[in-house]
Amino acid sequence: MKAEAWIFAACTIFLVLVTPAYWLVTDASDHGGDWTGTSALFMTTLLTAMVTLYLGFHARRMDPRPEDRKEAEIADGAGELGFFPPYSWWPLWCALTLSVMVFALAMAAWWLVIIGGVLGAVALSGLVFEYYRGEHAH
Template identity: 80%
Template sequence: MKSEAWIFGITTVFVVLVTPAYWLVTDSSDKGGDWTGTSALAMTGLLTLMVTLYLGFHAKKMDPRPEDRLDGEIADGAGELGFFPPYSWWPLWCGATLGVMVFGVAAGAWWLFIIGGILGAVALAGLVFEYYRGVHAH
């Protein structure tokens, strides 16, 4: 994880250096620079800093992975990598009901928002509990 921490650290430094430069370059009036882009860059810098700190702290506590060691071999990374869920239709229905809810708000049809919310609760319950019943039950 040290390599990932370094990548995010370099990205953080880059964004921190670019943010004031962006604000100065976009200064087209007496009011100051573009606050939208400057705010987005500042938040990007904070987010990359957060990921850098997280990865840095965990890299110190973990044993080095095979790809982090200089003497690591390809065979060292063999074995089970983790659990990867099979196909699922539930994310589609969760997204569709969210789309119905957003359309209901945009169109001013609160009844459509409520219907989308009820169907969304069913879809979310299906997504959460899909590994407790059916073909993929544990």
């Protein structure tokens, strides 16, 4: 994880330098610089700094991965990479019910929000409990 921490650290340093420069460049009016862009850059700086600290903290506490060691061989990275779920229709149904609810809120059709919420609860339950029943049960 050290490589990832260094990448985010470089992004943080870049944003620390760019944010005040952006503020100064957009200072065209008497009211100061562009508040929207400067705020967005400042928040992005904070987010990348947070990810940098998280990755750096965990990189120190965990054993180095094969990618982090200079003397590692390609074969050191062999083996199981993790669990990859099979196909699933439940994310589609969750997205459809959410889109129905958002559409209903935009049209102020509260009855459709309730129907979408009930169907969304069913779809979300199916997504959460997908591996407890059916073809992919564990």
